[in-house]
Amino acid sequence: MTAPSATARTVDVHALPTMLTALRLPSFHRHWPMLAERADKEGWPAARFLATLAELELAERETRRIRRHLIESQLPGGKTLATFDFKALPSVPRARVEALAAGDWIETGANLIAIGNSGAGKTHLLCAIGHALVEAGRRVLYTRTTDLVQRLQAARRDLALEAALARLDRFELIILDDIGYAQKDQAETSVLFELIARRYETRSLAIAANQPFSAWDRIFPDKAVTVAAIDRLVHHATILEMNVDSYRRRAAADRTAPKADAAATPTTDNHPSADSDILADNTKGDITA
Numbered sequence: 437m438t439a440p441s442a443t444a445r446t447v448d449v450h451a452l453p454t455m456l457t458a459l460r461l462p463s464f465h466r467h468w469p470m471l472a473e474r475a476d477k478e479g480w481p482a483a484r485f486l487a488t489l490a491e492l493e494l495a496e497r498e499t500r501r502i503r504r505h506l507i508e509s510q511l512p513g514g515k516t517l518a519t520f521d522f523k524a525l526p527s528v529p530r531a532r533v534e535a536l537a538a539g540d541w542i543e544t545g546a547n548l549i550a551i552g553n554s555g556a557g558k559t560h561l562l563c564a565i566g567h568a569l570v571e572a573g574r575r576v577l578y579t580r581t582t583d584l585v586q587r588l589q590a591a592r593r594d595l596a597l598e599a600a601l602a603r604l605d606r607f608e609l610i611i612l613d614d615i616g617y618a619q620k621d622q623a624e625t626s627v628l629f630e631l632i633a634r635r636y637e638t639r640s641l642a643i644a645a646n647q648p649f650s651a652w653d654r655i656f657p658d659k660a661v662t663v664a665a666i667d668r669l670v671h672h673a674t675i676l677e678m679n680v681d682s683y684r685r686r687a688a689a690d691r692t693a694p695k696a697d698a699a700a701t702p703t704t705d706n707h708p709s710a711d712s713d714i715l716a717d718n719t720k721g722d723i724t725a
């Protein structure tokens with residue numbers, strides 16, 4: 437075999453960028469010239485040079501993965517724990533939210549249900565917890581319930597409901613916002629309840645509702661099925677009662693007061709487009725593929 441020094445002489449350094457790209461090592465690609473210069477100058481052993489690059493590749497790979505999952509999650513920007521004003525919601529202590537944001541409950545497929553009037557901060561709080569979970573490496577999907585229901589119904593029309601539901605399994609948590617926003621017909625209710633049944637005790641749901649459970653049979657047509665779905669949802673669930681005055685209204689009132697608290701300025705609603713295909717997995721095109 438050729439001696440390493442002779443090999444080094446025959447290696448074409450100019451091919452490195454191409455080789456590193458082919459090996460899918462973008463951080464090696466980006467950092468090696470600077471690090472090589474430093475290693476030469478400071479006389480690093482070759483192993484140290486290689487290990488430093490490998491560490492960088494691993495760290496940046498994790499950052500890229502989280503960034504990808506954040507985009508995939510469709511979580512609205514800005515609704516994080518950092519921008520959440522806990523004083524505005526005395527019924528939900530910060531420590532409780534921080535425990536939820538740590539995510540142990542996700543392991544067992546438990547659920548989280550936020551019930552309260554419009555403007556109470558349900559969307560913000562659930563999204564903030566979702567953000568924290570993505571940062572901790574978990575996969576989360578935020579969706580308005582009606583958007584997901586429509587997509588699932590389209591999948592059913594294409595005889596692909598099972599595959600569409602299976603594709604949602606990759607999300608450890610699905611945040612279903614505004615579950616009672618509109619009255620659901622039988623077909624809408626049935627895909628939604630199939631999702632609930634499929635995820636029961638294996639994959640978590642976080643649900644925001646303006647109505648207490650007692651009013652859910654007015655949203656969903658079939659009382660018996662509704663009771664069964666609520667049963668599954670609450671079997672292992674944390675329920676956050678969020679009946680406080682609308683944060684928007686209070687923030688508006690504070691703005692007119694002379695000493696308005698800057699933290700009370702509501703963030704702008706920034707829901708992502710409902711058009712991107714959340715049911716598509718990374719390799720296949722859409723749910724009909």
Ligand code: ADP
Nearest residue numbers: 520521524554555556557558559560683702703
């Ligand atoms: P809901 O989903 O209960 O109707 P939202 O979460 O959409 O309420 O809250 C309405 C607006 O007020 C949003 O812009 C949200 O970011 C803001 N908001 C609500 N509660 C808080 C809070 N405790 N701290 C900071 N902003 C809040």
Ligand code: MG
Nearest residue numbers: 558559613644
């Ligand atoms: Mg909301």
